[in-house]
Amino acid sequence: MINRITSDEYARQIKDAINSRNNTYDTEIGPIPDLVIYPMARVFELQNERIRAVQQLLSLVNDGSFTNSDLDDFIYNEQLVRLPGTKSQVTLTFSRATIPTVDITVKANFPVATLADETTGQAYTFMTLVDTTLVAANAASYFNDITQRYELNVAAESLLNTAANMVGANRIIRPLRPLQNFDSVTNVAASTGGSDPETNDSAIDRYFLSLMGTSPAVVSGIKKILRDLYTSVLDSNVVFGNNPLNVRSATDGGAVDVYIIGEAPVTVIETIVFPGVNQVISLINQPIISIDLVSGYVQGVDFDLIFDTSGNKGSVRAADGIKWLPGGLAPAVGSSVDVTYTYNALLTILQNAFLADDKNIPSRDMLYKIGDKINTTITARIKVRPGYTQTSVVNAVGQAILALINGYKLDDEVEASDIQAVARSFTSVDNFIIDNLSKVGSIGTADIPISANEYARLASSALFLTIM
Numbered sequence: 492m493i494n495r496i497t498s499d500e501y502a503r504q505i506k507d508a509i510n511s512r513n514n515t516y517d518t519e520i521g522p523i524p525d526l527v528i529y530p531m532a533r534v535f536e537l538q539n540e541r542i543r544a545v546q547q548l549l550s551l552v553n554d555g556s557f558t559n560s561d562l563d564d565f566i567y568n569e570q571l572v573r574l575p576g577t578k579s580q581v582t583l584t585f586s587r588a589t590i591p592t593v594d595i596t597v598k599a600n601f602p603v604a605t606l607a608d609e610t611t612g613q614a615y616t617f618m619t620l621v622d623t624t625l626v627a628a629n630a631a632s633y634f635n636d637i638t639q640r641y642e643l644n645v646a647a648e649s650l651l652n653t654a655a656n657m658v659g660a661n662r663i664i665r666p667l668r669p670l671q672n673f674d675s676v677t678n679v680a681a682s683t684g685g686s687d688p689e690t691n692d693s694a695i696d697r698y699f700l701s702l703m704g705t706s707p708a709v710v711s712g713i714k715k716i717l718r719d720l721y722t723s724v725l726d727s728n729v730v731f732g733n734n735p736l737n738v739r740s741a742t743d744g745g746a747v748d749v750y751i752i753g754e755a756p757v758t759v760i761e762t763i764v765f766p767g768v769n770q771v772i773s774l775i776n777q778p779i780i781s782i783d784l785v786s787g788y789v790q791g792v793d794f795d796l797i798f799d800t801s802g803n804k805g806s807v808r809a810a811d812g813i814k815w816l817p818g819g820l821a822p823a824v825g826s827s828v829d830v831t832y833t834y835n836a837l838l839t840i841l842q843n844a845f846l847a848d849d850k851n852i853p854s855r856d857m858l859y860k861i862g863d864k865i866n867t868t869i870t871a872r873i874k875v876r877p878g879y880t881q882t883s884v885v886n887a888v889g890q891a892i893l894a895l896i897n898g899y900k901l902d903d904e905v906e907a908s909d910i911q912a913v914a915r916s917f918t919s920v921d922n923f924i925i926d927n928l929s930k931v932g933s934i935g936t937a938d939i940p941i942s943a944n945e946y947a948r949l950a951s952s953a954l955f956l957t958i959m
Contacts, residue, residue: 501534508533551695562691566698573694576652577722579685581617583647583663585625585673586640595672596624597645602667603676605658610887616650617663617682643673649685656685686722707850713749713857716850723837725752726900728862728943736944738802739858747857750901750944754861755837756780761830763813765822771797771812776834778804778861779811784831793819805861807842835861862901863945866931868953869896869910874922875958884919885956891917896949905939905947922959 508530544557551565563573585597601619608614625633625643633641647663649656663678670676689697697718706712710729717724730736731747739746763772782796790796794816799809813830815821822828841859844850869892875884891913896905907928914923929935931953941947 504534504537505530551698559691562694566694571694571698571701571719574689574722576654576688577684577686578652579617579649579656579658579682581647581649581658581663581678581682582680583617583619583645583676584642584679585645585670585676586635586638586642587673587675588640590630590634591625591627591641591672593672594624594627595643596622597643597673598622601645602650603647603663604665604667605662606665610883610890613655614665615656615658615663616667617647617656618650620646620648649682652686652688654685654687656682658682707845708852708855717749717751717841720844721753721837721841723753723755724841726862726946727751728901730943734943736942739856743856745854745856747855748944749841749857749859750862751837751841751859752862752901752946753837754780754835755840756833757836758783758831758833761832762827763830765815765824765826765828767824768815768817768821771810771814773810773812774830774832774834776832776836776839777807777809777811778835778838779809780833780835782813782830782832785813785828788815788820792816793821803858805838805863806858807838808858860944863942865939865941865945865947866953867896867905867939867947867949868927868929868931868955869925869949870927870955871910871914871923871925872957872959873914873920876919876921879919881958884917885958888914888917888920888923889951889954889956892954893949893951896947899941899947901946902941902943903947904941907936907938924959927955 544561559573566573583603597619599619599621602616603619604614604616606614623643623645625641630641633643635642658678659681660679661677663682664676666676697715700711700715700718707716713729714727717727728750729747730750732740734740736750737746737748739748757776759776761774761776763774766772777799779796779798782790782794785794788794794813796811797814798804798811801810803809813832838859838861845857845859873885873888875881892910895909895913899905905928907925910925910928911923914920925936927934927936928939930939939947
């Protein structure tokens with residue numbers, strides 16, 4: 492907060508500066524010049540810094556001279572509030588080996604934490620959300636044939652709003668209170684979601700968007716609505732007119748495509764009628780993320796998921812579907828088949844939202860599309876300085892590289908220099924040589940170009956780090 496300073500306060504500051512005088516004044520320059528000049532200079536320097544902080548705040552140049560609260564107050568002039576981040580969601584599985592004879596309830600707000608991270612020493616705590624009961628009379632329904640244990644699944648979320656709470660499977664295993672009638676707890680699947688509170692730079696970007704335009708008729712307005720109202724949208728790019736990515740413009744003069752990064756997966760069961768092999772059967776909900784189950788049939792052997800490749804791909808107008816393959820098992824022609832699949836409902840949410848009267852623009856045909864994920868691979872060698880544990884260094888560098896690439900947005904090029912900078916930021920790294928930096932299936936060491944409708948990602952299984 493930049494507070495008002497009165498003349499009495501200025502006087503106190505000058506007095507304090509004079510009282511700080513010591514013998515060096517007499518020996519270096521002389522008592523009178525120092526006594527007159529230095530105290531005033533210190534007060535004026537302080538005032539200069541405060542004026543500079545105001546200037547930087549007004550120009551929104553984030554050089555660290557203003558505080559978070561200064562910026563929060565400033566952007567609130569446009570009714571903007573810093574995004575608080577989101578908690579990570581997870582399902583905790585409480586289990587016991589013996590059959591329960593009484594009902595067992597896991598109360599809401601029961602804390603379970605991860606073990607401390609080997610690299611950072613940080614642990615993450617998750618809290619159960621609601622009271623959940625294992626009913627003894629129905630104990631058989633809680634028995635897991637694979638683990639041979641009685642299991643109760645309980646929804647939980649992270650204590651803090653941070654992306655660091657996205658943890659892998661079987662990491663949340665440390666109850667912070669004594670377990671009652673259970674002997675273990677874990678997370679069978681990785682946690683999902685979780686984001687850090689908005690940074691100053693991101694808040695400043697949103698502020699500028701609010702000044703440039705809030706109407707859904709303009710690009711800045713579309714992007715502002717997405718950032719403010721739909722936290723599942725991690726990034727967006729709007730293409731229109733003669734942009735080569737606007738492939739629909741050849742047949743639709745009002746075509747505007749909005750590419751996004753984001754997901755809202757929903758799993759459904761749809762009953763289809765089998766028309767025969769080698770025919771794509773489009774499913775109702777689009778776009779498809781995965782086919783999860785077709786009872787009695789194996790994906791890749793009996794059937795495949797076929798993605799739309801037209802200008803509507805990745806949108807609610809896509810025609811993703813299932814196709815039975817020649818040579819595999821197939822239903823009788825005309826018979827009904829249940830298909831369990833997961834689709835990205837975020838596209839439906841956005842498409843419907845922008846058809847509302849307050850956002851729909853006549854003559855504009857806006858279509859939301861999921862951005863194309865570009866899977867990358869990196870092979871590199873690391874030389875570790877003496878005195879450091881090689882495996883720990885490799886793991887830490889690997890996690891940092893994964894965080895870099897998997898944080899990229901649409902149109903962010905994958906640059907070798909950025910990867911080098913991350914790896915060499917570790918004092919334990921003496922040398923780092925990239926032998927392969929490419930899209931999966933290719934080989935090369937050049938930067939990977941990424942288009943405005945693409946975003947790069949790196950799976951841990953595609954990152955190969957070895958010791959030199």
